[in-house]
Amino acid sequence: MNWVAWKMLTGDRAKYFGTVFGVAFGVLLISQQTSIFVSLMRRTAATVLNVRDAQIWVFDQNMQNTEEVKPLSESDLNRVRGVPGVDWAVRFFKSQARARNLETGEFRQVILIGLDDTTMVGAPVKILAGSLADLRRPDAFMVDKAGYEYLFGVGEPIRLGRTIEMNDTRGVLVGVVDVHAPFETFPIVYTRYSQAVRFVPPERKVMSFVLAEPEPGVPPREVCQRIEQATKFQAHTRNEMLWFQVGYYLRSTGIPINFGITILLGFVVGTAIAGQTFYLFTVENIKQFGALKAMGVTNLGLTGMVLLQATVVGLVGYGLGVGMAALFFESTKGLTHLAGFYMPWQVAVLAAVAVAVIIVCASFVSLRRVWVLEPAIVFR
Amino acid sequence: MSSKTIGVACRNVIKEFGDGEAKIRVLHGINIEVPTSELSLLVGPSGCGKTTLISIIAGLLNPTSGDVVLFNTPQSQLPGRKLVQFRAKNVGFVFQQYNLLPALTATENVAIPLLIQGVPRPQALEQARHVLNYVELGSRANQLPSQLSGGQQQRVAIARALVHQPRLLVCDEPTAALDAKSGQTVMELIREVAVQAGRVVIVVTHDHRVFDYGDRIIEMSDGRVVNVTSKN
Ligand SMILES: Nc1ncnc2c1ncn2[C@@H]1O[C@H](COP(=O)(O)OP(=O)(O)O)[C@@H](O)[C@H]1O
Numbered sequence: 255m256n257w258v259a260w261k262m263l264t265g266d267r268a269k270y271f272g273t274v275f276g277v278a279f280g281v282l283l284i285s286q287q288t289s290i291f292v293s294l295m296r297r298t299a300a301t302v303l304n305v306r307d308a309q310i311w312v313f314d315q316n317m318q319n320t321e322e323v324k325p326l327s328e329s330d331l332n333r334v335r336g337v338p339g340v341d342w343a344v345r346f347f348k349s350q351a352r353a354r355n356l357e358t359g360e361f362r363q364v365i366l367i368g369l370d371d372t373t374m375v376g377a378p379v380k381i382l383a384g385s386l387a388d389l390r391r392p393d394a395f396m397v398d399k400a401g402y403e404y405l406f407g408v409g410e411p412i413r414l415g416r417t418i419e420m421n422d423t424r425g426v427l428v429g430v431v432d433v434h435a436p437f438e439t440f441p442i443v444y445t446r447y448s449q450a451v452r453f454v455p456p457e458r459k460v461m462s463f464v465l466a467e468p469e470p471g472v473p474p475r476e477v478c479q480r481i482e483q484a485t486k487f488q489a490h491t492r493n494e495m496l497w498f499q500v501g502y503y504l505r506s507t508g509i510p511i512n513f514g515i516t517i518l519l520g521f522v523v524g525t526a527i528a529g530q531t532f533y534l535f536t537v538e539n540i541k542q543f544g545a546l547k548a549m550g551v552t553n554l555g556l557t558g559m560v561l562l563q564a565t566v567v568g569l570v571g572y573g574l575g576v577g578m579a580a581l582f583f584e585s586t587k588g589l590t591h592l593a594g595f596y597m598p599w600q601v602a603v604l605a606a607v608a609v610a611v612i613i614v615c616a617s618f619v620s621l622r623r624v625w626v627l628e629p630a631i632v633f634r
Numbered sequence: 635m636s637s638k639t640i641g642v643a644c645r646n647v648i649k650e651f652g653d654g655e656a657k658i659r660v661l662h663g664i665n666i667e668v669p670t671s672e673l674s675l676l677v678g679p680s681g682c683g684k685t686t687l688i689s690i691i692a693g694l695l696n697p698t699s700g701d702v703v704l705f706n707t708p709q710s711q712l713p714g715r716k717l718v719q720f721r722a723k724n725v726g727f728v729f730q731q732y733n734l735l736p737a738l739t740a741t742e743n744v745a746i747p748l749l750i751q752g753v754p755r756p757q758a759l760e761q762a763r764h765v766l767n768y769v770e771l772g773s774r775a776n777q778l779p780s781q782l783s784g785g786q787q788q789r790v791a792i793a794r795a796l797v798h799q800p801r802l803l804v805c806d807e808p809t810a811a812l813d814a815k816s817g818q819t820v821m822e823l824i825r826e827v828a829v830q831a832g833r834v835v836i837v838v839t840h841d842h843r844v845f846d847y848g849d850r851i852i853e854m855s856d857g858r859v860v861n862v863t864s865k866n
């Protein structure tokens with residue numbers, strides 16, 4: 255009878271595609287919205303994500319996010335280095351700054367990152383042009399790929415040696431890097447720590463963060479605790495930092511509420527469409543199920559048929575929906591302002607679970623109608 | 635008379651719908667015996683309980699009280715699942731509205747009762763094509779119901795009702811939706827192909843034009859059997 259169920263499902267092409275697309279559309283809505291939200295939140299944590307080689311972040315107790323920096327003084331670095339369990343600790347500079355394109359004279363707001371001169375901890379991993387060693391040259395800076403376009407123009411071929419000016423100090427481009435895009439559409443400028451402090455107006459304290467690594471065998475969390483006790487600074491592991499930053503945006507901006515509502519709507523609408531279309535499909539076939547029941551198909555047999563139809567609709571619909579969402583992100587990947595938007599696999603799993611639940615519920619509601627169906631209705 | 639084998643017997647069948655104030659009694663104690671190997675017509679005015687009675691005989695509906703004995707097996711001794719299996723094996727149905735599955739071809743529709751019984755698909759389709767030839771629709775084997783006329787669809791339905799060689803065939807107003815000519819063709823088909831030794835065939839109708847086809851006419855009125863006439 256599985257074959258009959260399959261025929262019933264696919265026999266009427268228009269109805270079949272209608273049902274499958276209903277589910278696909280629901281899945282698309284769910285996965286698209288959730289992905290955009292997750293990507294957006296991840297973008298807020300770009301600074302944290304871009305540091306791959308230190309497990310611990312140390313900074314001022316009153317800081318609430320990585321954008322509004324309250325710098326520490328140079329001597330604080332030694333206090334962190336003195337905490338037992340700290341293998342090494344280095345400076346890390348982060349600030350907003352203004353850069354002027356010396357060729358066009360245009361100004362642009364940038365995120366300025368200063369790396370420890372000797373160790374270069376926090377340096378980008380993926381270098382698209384130039385090499386990290388060149389960052390040691392006088393006036394040298396590197397910029398992220400999107401930032402290059404923001405600074406020098408969209409579609410400009412990469413050309414090293416171009417110059418900018420920051421705080422009346424000349425900077426020479428020595429490399430282009432691929433890093434996580436930040437929340438704001440600002441270029442990320444990488445330079446040495448000693449160079450970075452010259453790219454901004456002088457201040458009494460300049461050290462934004464201390465990046466540290468625990469001694470081998472000592473859990474990072476424990477070292478963070480020791481640092482916090484010894485110095486009264488905040489110390490977080492890399493993972494905690496991510497949530498520290500994302501958490502700030504969740505708590506303090508309208509993004510999560512507004513976006514949450516949108517996602518919820520996507521979920522509700524997606525669920526309603528997917529569930530409704532499948533339920534209607536079964537209801538429209540109720541007379542056919544009645545005839546089969548009269549001819550001697552048991553309730554168990556009918557249940558198998560409905561579940562088979564549900565599985566096919568669910569799988570095909572899910573595949574199409576997630577496929578369309580993936581296609582969207584894949585095709586927008588190259589666009590500078592959409593960089594960093596992607597579909598995390600967790601979202602694909604979430605959508606799969608959602609569809610499974612929806613389809614199971616819709617099947618169950620449909621099946622109740624099939625189960626209580628009086629086979630005698632075929633004579634009516 | 636005594637030589638005839640009784641295939642279906644109703645024993646004081648009473649059927650009520652609804653309960654309390656709204657309760658109505660549709661069948662008031664039906665007692666009939668229907669022999670095999672002939673064509674029995676169940677006739678009477680609309681609303682007198684014909685459909686209800688054959689639904690009970692075919693095992694689609696439970697009587698409020700009384701029993702139906704099908705080929706020496708009382709239905710009351712066939713619990714739930716067993717009755718469904720009994721139906722799948724022994725009963726063929728022809729409906730006024732044909733009730734063919736629109737997504738299946740004529741052959742595939744005819745094969746359904748065999749598939750229900752677990753006959754492998756190639757074999758079931760082969761047998762179905764064979765039976766379609768009997769109802770002279772061999773040339774339409776691969777067409778969908780929507781591509782067939784009403785009379786042709788009813789012939790497909792008859793082929794479907796017979797493909798698994800049931801011992802009981804029930805037809806509810808099989809000619810009601812058809813013009814006179816197609817109606818005659820359908821009745822002739824039932825007479826010639828359906829009526830066989832050992833099989834009970836009951837055709838419900840209020841179409842006077844087809845009364846002549848019956849060997850036995852069971853007349854109902856207002857939930858009671860009022861007259862039974864037999865030609866031989
Ligand atoms: N499921 C039901 N619930 C309530 N009343 C019913 C039901 N089925 C049939 N009836 C009633 O039983 C009577 C006999 O109906 P039916 O057997 O269809 O008559 P016929 O087939 O002779 O026209 C009618 O009055 C009809 O309204």
Ligand SMILES: [Mg+2]
Nearest residue numbers: 684685686806
């Ligand atoms: Mg009727």
